[in-house]
Amino acid sequence: MERKLLEVDNLKKHYPVTAGLFARHVADVKAVDGVSFFITEGETLGLVGESGCGKSSLGRTLLRLEEPTSGQVFYKGRDITAWNKKQLKELRREAQMIFQDPQSSLDPKATIGDSIGEALLIHGVTSEKERLARVEALLQRVGLEPGHATRYPHELSGGQKQRIGIARALAVNPKLIVADEPVSALDVSVQAQILNLMLDLQGELSLAYLFIAHDLAVIGQVSSRIAVMYLGQIVELADRDGLFQRPLHPYTQALLSAVFLPDPHRKRQHIPLAGEVPSPIAPPSGCRFHTRCPRVMKVCRQETPIFQPIDKDHLVACHLYDGK
Amino acid sequence: MRRITEVFGGRRNLLFSGLLLALLFILLLDLFFVHHIFSPFVYFYLCFALVIVFYGIYPLYVSRRLTRYYWDRTKRHHLAVIGLVFIIFLVAVAIFGPFLTQDPTKVDFPNKNLPPVGFSAEQSTYDRTTGQFITRETPGTWLHPLGTDDKGRDMLAMLVSGTRISLQVGLMATLIAIFIGLIMGVVSAYLGGWADNALMRFTDIMMTFPFFLLLVFIVFIFGPSLWFIILAIGLTGWTGTARLVRSESLSLRTRDFIMASKSLGASDRRIVFHHLIPNVLSSVIVIATLSIPGVILAEAALSFIGLGDPTVTSWGLVLQAGQRSLETAWWIAVEPGIMLFLTVLAFNFLGDGVRDAFDPRSQV
Numbered sequence: 239m240e241r242k243l244l245e246v247d248n249l250k251k252h253y254p255v256t257a258g259l260f261a262r263h264v265a266d267v268k269a270v271d272g273v274s275f276f277i278t279e280g281e282t283l284g285l286v287g288e289s290g291c292g293k294s295s296l297g298r299t300l301l302r303l304e305e306p307t308s309g310q311v312f313y314k315g316r317d318i319t320a321w322n323k324k325q326l327k328e329l330r331r332e333a334q335m336i337f338q339d340p341q342s343s344l345d346p347k348a349t350i351g352d353s354i355g356e357a358l359l360i361h362g363v364t365s366e367k368e369r370l371a372r373v374e375a376l377l378q379r380v381g382l383e384p385g386h387a388t389r390y391p392h393e394l395s396g397g398q399k400q401r402i403g404i405a406r407a408l409a410v411n412p413k414l415i416v417a418d419e420p421v422s423a424l425d426v427s428v429q430a431q432i433l434n435l436m437l438d439l440q441g442e443l444s445l446a447y448l449f450i451a452h453d454l455a456v457i458g459q460v461s462s463r464i465a466v467m468y469l470g471q472i473v474e475l476a477d478r479d480g481l482f483q484r485p486l487h488p489y490t491q492a493l494l495s496a497v498f499l500p501d502p503h504r505k506r507q508h509i510p511l512a513g514e515v516p517s518p519i520a521p522p523s524g525c526r527f528h529t530r531c532p533r534v535m536k537v538c539r540q541e542t543p544i545f546q547p548i549d550k551d552h553l554v555a556c557h558l559y560d561g562k
Numbered sequence: 563m564r565r566i567t568e569v570f571g572g573r574r575n576l577l578f579s580g581l582l583l584a585l586l587f588i589l590l591l592d593l594f595f596v597h598h599i600f601s602p603f604v605y606f607y608l609c610f611a612l613v614i615v616f617y618g619i620y621p622l623y624v625s626r627r628l629t630r631y632y633w634d635r636t637k638r639h640h641l642a643v644i645g646l647v648f649i650i651f652l653v654a655v656a657i658f659g660p661f662l663t664q665d666p667t668k669v670d671f672p673n674k675n676l677p678p679v680g681f682s683a684e685q686s687t688y689d690r691t692t693g694q695f696i697t698r699e700t701p702g703t704w705l706h707p708l709g710t711d712d713k714g715r716d717m718l719a720m721l722v723s724g725t726r727i728s729l730q731v732g733l734m735a736t737l738i739a740i741f742i743g744l745i746m747g748v749v750s751a752y753l754g755g756w757a758d759n760a761l762m763r764f765t766d767i768m769m770t771f772p773f774f775l776l777l778v779f780i781v782f783i784f785g786p787s788l789w790f791i792i793l794a795i796g797l798t799g800w801t802g803t804a805r806l807v808r809s810e811s812l813s814l815r816t817r818d819f820i821m822a823s824k825s826l827g828a829s830d831r832r833i834v835f836h837h838l839i840p841n842v843l844s845s846v847i848v849i850a851t852l853s854i855p856g857v858i859l860a861e862a863a864l865s866f867i868g869l870g871d872p873t874v875t876s877w878g879l880v881l882q883a884g885q886r887s888l889e890t891a892w893w894i895a896v897e898p899g900i901m902l903f904l905t906v907l908a909f910n911f912l913g914d915g916v917r918d919a920f921d922p923r924s925q926v
Contacts, residue, residue, distance in 0.1 A: 303825055330827030343818035347628070347840040353819075356836075357826040390628055406822065 242315075243414055243446050244300070244333075245276040249309035251292070251299040255519065268518050269295040271470035272309070274545070277414065282440065282447040284461030284478075286454055286493070288515055292470040293450045294338075297416045300448075301333055302326055313414075331361055334407035338419035340399030344391040350377075350402055351387030357409035376405040380435060397428035404435065408443070416448045421456060433460055454497045458482060463551070466490045469526045470518055472545065476552040486554040488531050525557065533558060578616045585609060603789075610734060635919035642915020645908035652905060656729045659722035666723040666875045670714030675891045677702045678709040678717070683891065711880070711894045712887050721901055724877035728905065731792055731861040732854040738796025740803050740850045747807025748842070751815065752834060762808070769801045781869045788871040791864060795857055803849055810842045844920035851913035855906035862902055877902050 250273075252266035269292040277283045287293045298304045300311050302318060311318050318329055337343035344353055354376055355369045363369050374384035380401040391399060400420060407415055417436070421429040437460060439445060451457050457464055458478060465475040466489065474487040485491045492509040513530050516522050522529050528538040537557050545555040589605045622629045636642050660666075677683040679702040702709055708717035750761040777794050784790050814820060815838070823833050864870045865878025872879070877898040884895030 298821070301825060303821060327827045330825060335822065335825045337818040337822060339818055343822055345819045345823075345837050345841070347625075347844075348837075349625070349627075356823065356828065360827045360832070388627065390631065392631065403822070406826070410826070 241279050242276045243279045243313070244448075245312040245315075246300055247274050247310045247312070249273045249296070249299060249311060250307045251295050251304060252307045265519050268292075268470050268521060270299055270306075271518075271521070273467075273470075273472050275465055275472060275475060277446050277448060279413065280440070280444040280446055281463065282449050282461045284457035284464040285448060285450045285467060286452065286457050286464060287467035289452060290515060290518070291467045292518065293452075293467050294418050296467070297335070297418050297448060297450050301335060301416055302329065303335070327361075331410045332412055333414040333416065334410065334412040336400075336403050336407050336415060336417040336420045339423050340396050340403055341391075341423070343403050344399055346391050348390075349387065350389050350391070350394070353391075354387075354402065354406045354409055357406055361410055372409070373405075376409055377402075379408065379439075380405045381431075396424055397431060400424060400428075400432050401435065404432075404439070408439065411443075412445070414446045414448070416450070418450045419452065420449075422451065422453065429456070436460065454493055458497075466493065469515060469521055471526060471555070473527065473556070474552075474554045476549075476554075480549065480552050484552075486548060486552070486559060487527075487556045488533050488558070489527050492532075525555070574616060574620065578612065581612055582609065585612070610737070613737065632919045636915045639911070639915035639918060641911040645911030645915070648904065648908040649912060652725055652729060652908075655722055656726040660719075660726060663719040663722045664716045666715060666719035668715060670710070672714065673706070673710055674712055674714040675887070675894075676700060676706050676710040676714075677891070678893050678897075679704060679707050681709075681893070708897055709891070709893045711883060712891065717880075717893065717897055720875045720880050721877070721897060723875040724880060724898060724901065727788065727874050727876040728858045728861065728902075731788070731795070732858040732909075735792045735795035735799065735857045736850050736854050738793070739799035739853070740846050741800075742797070743800035743803025744807050744839070744842070744846060746800065746804035748811055748834060748838060750804070751808045751811035752830070752838075758808075762805075765801050765804050768798065771798060773798045777864060778869060786869060786871050788874055791861060791871065795860060799853065799857065802853070803846060806845055806849055807842050810845050811838055814838055814841055848913060848917040848920055851909060851916055855909040858905060858909075859902070 249270055250268070251270035252268050254263050255265040255267060256262060257264045271292075273296060275283065285293050285296070295304065299306045302311075302321070306319055309319070313329060313332065318326075321329065344350075348356075351370065351373050354373045355363075358369045358372055363372065370387065373387050377384055377386050382398060382401055382405075386394070386398070386402075391402075394402070400423075403420075420436070421432050424432060433456065436447070440447065447460070449457060449460055454464075461478055463475065463477045464481045465472045466481075466487065467473070468489050474481065474485070474490045476486075481490065482494065485494050488509075489511075492511050495507060495509040509532060511530050511532075516526070516529055522539075524540045525531070525538040525543050528534045531538065535557060537560075541557070543555045543557050543560070545553055546559075547553050548559050585605060585608055592600060592605075636646075675683065675685060677700070682699050682701040685698055685700045706716050706718065708721065710716055711720070746761055746765065750758045753761075773795075776798060777791065780790050780794050820833060820837055823837055828836075861870065861876065862878035862881065865876045866882045868882070870876055870878055880898040881895055881902075884891070884893075884898070888895055
């Protein structure tokens with residue numbers, strides 16, 4: 239049995255909505271609403287969902303970049319939701335993040351060397367010489383020139399900036415990287431380069447990724463297991479082949495039918511999804527997907543489906559599979 | 563030692579604070595023991611110079627690449643470059659000019675109302691021997707290239723003196739204002755909640771405060787002094803900067819690079835001093851450049867209505883004196899007017915260029 243690196247238990251992140259002069263608390267945006275999963279060492283868990291389903295909030299909350307509303311996150315078996323600032327600094331060496339927009343993820347007023355070196359400085363590498371040497375090594379590791387250290391972000395292309403984002407995350411030798419849509423802002427050809435780089439690094443450094451994306455094709459390329467998120471909750475979680483070959487949840491089926499796969503023999507049957515994603519302030523009763531589900535039943539409107547295993551390693555939250 | 567350096571946020575701040583303290587120490591020594599070797603204003607100038615060197619020139623030098631980049635972008639505005647050249651010229655005049663020109667306060671009645679070189683004007687003089695007024699055509703002389711005023715004071719000397727006064731008021735008052743504004747804005751944005759509310763409502767109150775009335779009040783109580791005018795403009799002029807800095811900081815805080823810093827384990831102080839302030843600073847520089855002409859005009863207006871410091875020869879004062887003899891000696895009013903006009907224009911041109919260079923939205 240592989241060791242669980244990170245385990246999330248019923249994690250919730252609600253953003254308060256306030257109104258009026260005295261900031262009266264009127265409602266909550268339930269961005270993440272009871273999510274549980276785990277990541278083992280060196281694996282990639284893909285997290286897929288429409289925009290606004292809470293996948294970025296989940297990524298940030300489980301690294302405690304935002305404070306969780308409730309629930310627990312265990313890193314190497316220890317509950318990090320109760321950690322103080324000093325303990326969190328320890329977590330920062332172990333778990334890092336790569337951001338979606340390379341444009342805004344680098345400080346425009348800092349050189350590349352300073353941006354990457356900041357991680358080293360914070361974690362105690364005070365000698366300027368040593369920092370520069372490590373920064374240059376990291377730059378080469380992600381396929382850039384050591385000379386890039388003195389450049390500024392505006393002098394680089396999107397793909398180069400994303401490589402720097404990766405180098406910065408690697409600076410502290412982490413074990414886990416939360417990659418929040420790391421390739422969505424890039425051209426397709428550059429996407430492939432960055433994905434390959436991430437896979438190479440994973441093999442070399444035995445990194446675990448939580449790979450967040452809205453594109454199932456990209457997720458399928460890198461992930462060993464995939465979680466599908468809808469409106470703050472995980473509706474299906476399976477290993478990659480299980481999910482692609484036998485998607486159980488109607489939402490997953492609809493998402494997969496929209497993926498373009500270059501396979502001439504595959505029959506495409508498009509499952510259209512009607513309507514919009516409901517508001518996370520007042521999510522639908524029962525199963526949250528019932529307003530758009532093509533196979534909706536009476537029970538779906540009233541009862542919340544339980545997230546349960548159907549096969550080994552294949553969990554789904556859907557009333558279609560009750561009692562099976 | 564490293565611990566101390568960290569508390570101050572780097573070697574530069576430590577050195578700066580050290581020099582500032584040394585200056586204060588010498589000032590106190592001068593005031594109470596040695597008795598006024600230099601006037602207190604000399605120390606004020608030195609403080610000002612320290613700020614400019616440590617937080618203006620030094621960072622420009624350290625990040626030469628970035629400086630060159632912004633300069634290239636500013637350069638695309640030809641008017642901005644012209645403005646900058648003119649401002650550099652003004653600064654040189656303000657620093658060295660007074661040593662080269664005549665005494666701007668020296669009264670010389672026989673040579674009053676001389677026109678500038680190349681012009682001539684009719685002058686009536688009282689002839690004692692005949693007891694009659696004689697009207698004579700007098701040409702300008704190279705002794706007074708820009709002419710003299712109605713008391714025979716050299717116009718060139720007065721304009722040079724005025725340049726020093728105007729730049730002093732403009733730069734120092736603006737520096738005070740943006741310093742307060744920067745602190746208020748960043749603190750407000752970073753604390754949030756009720757502290758943010760309190761600070762911003764205070765800013766609103768300051769905004770509604772009639773600045774001109776306050777000045778009249780200060781002049782009435784403390785007497786007209788250039789330093790009170792600088793302080794008054796500085797202490798009331800920060801509201802716009804505070805609002806701008808607050809909103810910029812709020813939007814910067816949601817940017818990914820701040821989040822990235824946080825995820826690397828950076829402290830709040832580090833994020834504020836190394837990421838927030840450097841990025842807010844470009845907008846602050848723009849607003850500062852564009853507010854300097856306003857301050858210069860305000861000082862001129864004050865002098866013009868007689869609320870300025872009567873002991874210093876400022877453009878506004880000359881302008882006011884010239885207004886009385888506009889019919890006989892137009893140059894007395896026109897020359898400081900042209901200087902004011904050109905100076906304000908130069909700062910506005912430069913401000914526009916700098917704004918386009920720094921605008922984060924135009925950064926690709």
